[in-house]
Amino acid sequence: MKRLIAIALSGALGLTGLIVTNSKHSNVPVLKVANWAEYIDDGTESGTPMIERFEQWYKEQTGKEIRVEYSIADDNEILYNLLRMGDTFDLICPSEYMLMKLAVEGYIQKLPASFYDATNPDNHYIRNVSPFILDTFSNNVIPNTDSTWKEYSAGYMWGTTGFVYNPEFINETDVLTWEIYNNPKANKRITAKNNIRDTYFVGLAMYYDSQLRSLKQSYENGLLTLREYNTQLGDLMNDVSQETMNNTKNVLSGITDNLYGFETDEGKQNTISGKVWVNYQWSGDAVAILDEAEGLYEEELDESFVPVYLNYCIPETVSNLWFDGWAITKDCKDVDVATMFINFLSMPENVVANMSYIGYTSCIGNKEVFDNHVVENYSAEDGDETAVAYDLNYYFNPEYNRADPTTKSDDYVFYTPLSNTKRQLFAQYPQETDLDRCVAMRYFDADANMRANSMWSDITFF
Numbered sequence: 001m002k003r004l005i006a007i008a009l010s011g012a013l014g015l016t017g018l019i020v021t022n023s024k025h026s027n028v029p030v031l032k033v034a035n036w037a038e039y040i041d042d043g044t045e046s047g048t049p050m051i052e053r054f055e056q057w058y059k060e061q062t063g064k065e066i067r068v069e070y071s072i073a074d075d076n077e078i079l080y081n082l083l084r085m086g087d088t089f090d091l092i093c094p095s096e097y098m099l100m101k102l103a104v105e106g107y108i109q110k111l112p113a114s115f116y117d118a119t120n121p122d123n124h125y126i127r128n129v130s131p132f133i134l135d136t137f138s139n140n141v142i143p144n145t146d147s148t149w150k151e152y153s154a155g156y157m158w159g160t161t162g163f164v165y166n167p168e169f170i171n172e173t174d175v176l177t178w179e180i181y182n183n184p185k186a187n188k189r190i191t192a193k194n195n196i197r198d199t200y201f202v203g204l205a206m207y208y209d210s211q212l213r214s215l216k217q218s219y220e221n222g223l224l225t226l227r228e229y230n231t232q233l234g235d236l237m238n239d240v241s242q243e244t245m246n247n248t249k250n251v252l253s254g255i256t257d258n259l260y261g262f263e264t265d266e267g268k269q270n271t272i273s274g275k276v277w278v279n280y281q282w283s284g285d286a287v288a289i290l291d292e293a294e295g296l297y298e299e300e301l302d303e304s305f306v307p308v309y310l311n312y313c314i315p316e317t318v319s320n321l322w323f324d325g326w327a328i329t330k331d332c333k334d335v336d337v338a339t340m341f342i343n344f345l346s347m348p349e350n351v352v353a354n355m356s357y358i359g360y361t362s363c364i365g366n367k368e369v370f371d372n373h374v375v376e377n378y379s380a381e382d383g384d385e386t387a388v389a390y391d392l393n394y395y396f397n398p399e400y401n402r403a404d405p406t407t408k409s410d411d412y413v414f415y416t417p418l419s420n421t422k423r424q425l426f427a428q429y430p431q432e433t434d435l436d437r438c439v440a441m442r443y444f445d446a447d448a449n450m451r452a453n454s455m456w457s458d459i460t461f462f
Contacts, residue, residue, distance in 0.1 A: 031337050032069045034079060034089045036324070039157070040070075041350075041357040050354065054344050058337075066337060075195075083107050083329070090332040091341060093156055096149065096323045097197070100142045101443035103152045108327040110151045115339050125154050125346040130365025132395050132435075133158065136323075139227075143442060153325035154342050155363030159283035160321055160430060160438050161198065162314040164290070166277045172422070176316040178205045180278060181255040189277040191270070192255070194262035196456040197441060198320070201237060202280065203248035205318050206255075208236050212317040216437065226436060233318055234439040240448035249455045262460060268292075272308060282322065283427045284360030286312045290424050291359070309419070312427040314434050321438035323363070348372070361428045370396045370412060378416045378425045386418040390425065394432040402432070 043049035048056075051068045058066045071089070073079040076098040083089075083102070094102060102108045118126045126134075137150040163175040169189070174180050181190060181202070192199045205212065212233070219229040260267075260276050268285060270276040272293045281289065291297060293308040326342045328335055344350060348368035355362050355373055362369065370392065380387035393400040393412045401407045416425055430438075444452055 028065045028067045029334065029337070030067050030069050031091065031334070031341060032071070032089045033341065034071045034073050034082070034092045036093065037072050037074070039093070039324075039358055039360075040345075041353045044357065046353060050345070050350065053350075054341060057344055058340060061340070068341075088331045089329050090334070091338045092327055092329060093324050094153075094327060096140075096325070096440045097443040099149065099153050099325060099327055102327065103142050103147065104144055104443075107330060108152055109330050109332070109335075110147070111154065111328060112335060112339065115154070115342075116150075122343060124343040125364070128346050128348060128351075128364045128366040128369075129155065130363060130395050131398050131400060133323075133363040133365065136321075137325075140440065149323075149325070153327045154346075155323055155325045156345070157284065157358070157360040158321075158323045158363050159361055159427075160314055160319055160435070161201075161280065161282055162286065162312055162319055162427075164271055164279040164281045164286045164310055164312055166271070166274070166308070167311050169277045172311065172313055175278060175313045178202065178209065178315055178317065181206065181258060183258075186278050187258050188260050189275075190258065191260050191263045191267040191276055191279050193280060194264045194460075196452050197444075198280070199252065199262070199456075199459075200248060200452060201320055201441060203252040204237050204239065204244070205315065206251045207244070207248050208239075209317060211236060216317060219436070229436065230439060233437065234442075237318060237320075237439050238442045240444060240452065242451065245448075245451055245455055249459060252459050256459065271310065274308070281312075283312065284358065286427045287424050288359040290427070309423075311422045312424075313422070314430060314438070317437065319438050321435065321440050323440070325363070365396045366398075367396065367411065374425075374429065375414050378414075378420050380415045380417050384415075384417055387415040388418050388421065389413050390416045390421065391431070392429055394435075395429060 041050040043052070046053075051070050055066055055068060058064070073082065076095050079092060079094060080098060080101070083092075092108070099108070114120070115123065116126045117123055121127075133155045134150070137153065137155060138148055140149045141147070142149065142152070163180065165172075165175050170180075170185060174183055174185060180186055181192070192202060215224070215229060215232055215236075218224045219226070224232070260270070263270070267276055267279045267281070268289050271279040271289055279289070290310050290312065293310050295305055295307050328338045332338055345354065346364050348364065348366060351362045351364040351369050352373045374392065378390075391408070391413045393408045394402065397407070397409050397412045399407050399409070400412075420426065
């Protein structure tokens with residue numbers, strides 16, 4: 001992966017220079033897109049940024065010109081406030097909880113039914129989307145509505161949260177439990193995220209530990225179906241009642257003395273340098289951290305460089321399953337152009353280019369992506385005695401049915417070094433059973449949001 005993870009926030013804001021303002025193009029229709037920093041191929045390797053390639057492709061397809069105004073938002077809350085204050089975009093890329101909030105509050109519109117016509121060869125998204133992603137988006141209902149994520153959003157990137165850890169100092173068994181936050185081995189060597197949503201999730205996981213273990217046991221004993229298990233996990237991990245929030249606040253207040261600190265981006269370099277041994281992280285950033293620590297970003301390594309081999313772990317009771325997806329705003333001037341942009345990004349060659357630059361995992365999962373990204377990057381070399389089979393049927397095989405073993409195909413199984421099953425490959429594509437215990441966060445309503453912000457102020461004051 002070539003994504004540079006140490007970029008300063010001020011530098012990221014400078015990427016708004018991608019917006020074209022040339023007056024010669026004043027009569028050309030504009031597609032206004034808002035996305036996150038470093039979240040689309042900038043042309044470092046190809047020579048042409050993805051945005052420019054779309055403009056060229058659009059003209060080839062339609063004979064017309066289009067200009068993309070590409071803006072950067074720092075986070076979901078800033079994007080929400082921009083929309084609330086009247087800023088207009090055609091296409092945005094919110095995370096799952098913000099997608100739900102925007103749908104409920106009427107800021108986004110449903111994708112047209114024609115977008116999901118798989119018989120149309122131009123509908124690259126529905127023809128190439130991972131069956132796991134399509135199932136997830138089809139079965140997650142937006143609270144207070146009868147609509148699903150699929151109706152409002154096309155998946156872009158996804159992942160889990162977990163711990164990047166240094167196995168020289170921390171054992172995997174230590175980070176399989178959320179109690180690592182109270183573990184003396186990690187004293188002043190562990191981080192939490194400097195935002196209320198991710199850290200509240202940590203607190204809930206610690207507070208509900210016994211209930212989570214009981215649920216897992218019931219599921220493994222066949223007393224709960226997978227859907228029942230996921231539903232009950234999701235209810236626990238989205239509990240914002242006053243009592244639960246008070247108890248979770250006490251849990252989080254109790255771990256602050258053990259923390260190296262609350263962090264957003266600085267934890268990456270601190271983990272690589274060895275100041276931090278356990279870094280709670282989004283899986284995409286975990287891949288970037290592991291890559292940089294290993295020296296994969298450097299074309300020529302300094303003779304003094306010593307690689308550090310870090311691992312990634314998803315806790316055994318529960319973790320977060322997150323998604324970023326494209327949504328069309330209620331103010332979109334041309335829905336057809338917006339859907340063409342999504343479909344362009346869903347073409348396998350563009351998917352691979354984006355993943356190679358970003359380091360995150362695309363929601364597109366077909367055989368071409370499997371071969372040209374997964375197998376290309378993670379296959380074991382001939383003669384590697386540590387090589388093990390890694391099965392990704394659940395993600396890439398459109399015919400796969402978990403309940404029917406005969407639907408599994410060897411075409412989606414490959415051999416990888418054993419170390420990859422705890423490192424970059426695992427962070428990008430966990431095994432199917434690891435995702436059983438991962439759930440999405442829902443949005444806070446106004447009352448819960450007010451109480452959460454008050455709780456967060458009290459915690460970070462310590």
